[in-house]
Amino acid sequence: DARVTQTPRHKVTEMGQEVTMRCQPILGHNTVFWYRQTMMQGLELLAYFRNRAPLDDSGMPKDRFSAEMPDATLATLKIQPSEPRDSAVYFCASGSRSARATYNEQFFGPGTRLTVL
Amino acid sequence: AQRVTQPEKLLSVFKGAPVELKCNYSYSGSPELFWYVQYSRQRLQLLLRHISRESIKGFTADLNKGETSFHLKKPFAQEEDSAMYYCALAGGTSYGKLTFGQGTILTVHP
Numbered sequence: 340d341a342r343v344t345q346t347p348r349h350k351v352t353e354m355g356q357e358v359t360m361r362c363q364p365i366l367g368h369n370t371v372f373w374y375r376q377t378m379m380q381g382l383e384l385l386a387y388f389r390n391r392a393p394l395d396d397s398g399m400p401k402d403r404f405s406a407e408m409p410d411a412t413l414a415t416l417k418i419q420p421s422e423p424r425d426s427a428v429y430f431c432a433s434g435s436r437s438a439r440a441t442y443n444e445q446f447f448g449p450g451t452r453l454t455v456l
Numbered sequence: 457a458q459r460v461t462q463p464e465k466l467l468s469v470f471k472g473a474p475v476e477l478k479c480n481y482s483y484s485g486s487p488e489l490f491w492y493v494q495y496s497r498q499r500l501q502l503l504l505r506h507i508s509r510e511s512i513k514g515f516t517a518d519l520n521k522g523e524t525s526f527h528l529k530k531p532f533a534q535e536e537d538s539a540m541y542y543c544a545l546a547g548g549t550s551y552g553k554l555t556f557g558q559g560t561i562l563t564v565h566p
Contacts, residue, residue: 370552381558382542430500434552445554447500
């Protein structure tokens with residue numbers, strides 16, 4: 340049963356430190372999404388890629404966040420420098436066009452729970 | 457612009473009672489609508505989508521274009537239904553991008 344994987348599952352760091360989160364999409368999926376989940380804002384789309392090319396990263400604070408796909412099996416989200424307000428759960432999702440669906444269905448990873456002290 | 461509204465942040469019902477989680481959307485074209493569920497500290501997973509017209513775990517949702525709604529319903533709630541529920545919309549040439557609502561936390565009491 341193919342699943343999206345994310346590492347690390349938990350990260351505690353101090354303000355100002357660099358944080359790197361990794362995602363392995365489901366093999367064969369051509370779209371990858373990064374979301375941030377907080378109690379106040381719910382799920383926010385940060386960035387997404389199609390065939391490894393960034394399509395939209397307007398949801399990310401540009402000065403500190405960056406997202407890349409070095410290859411088809413790895414997506415990264417970096418925060419540098421991290422701040423306490425970045426504390427949240429970060430989800431990665433991947434998608435692929437389904438024979439039944441007009442639009443892509445998204446499959447989510449387990450998330451990275453980030454705490455910035 | 458696409459927008460999804462879930463007016464209830466929290467919803468509590470007793471086991472066996474009917475439950476309805478509200479979702480309204482704003483989109484000028486023909487939307488693709490989904491319900492995702494997130495059980496405690498787990499990943500989000502697709503519950504159902506409107507084009508499938510299926511019932512999953514006893515839940516159904518009907519797209520009402522006149523009222524721009526996609527409410528999730530279950531006639532008899534179970535304790536294991538307690539979770540966070542997200543309504544989501546995909547539309548146009550969004551390459552699968554989903555716009556999520558704020559989510560509703562459903563608690564089913566014994």
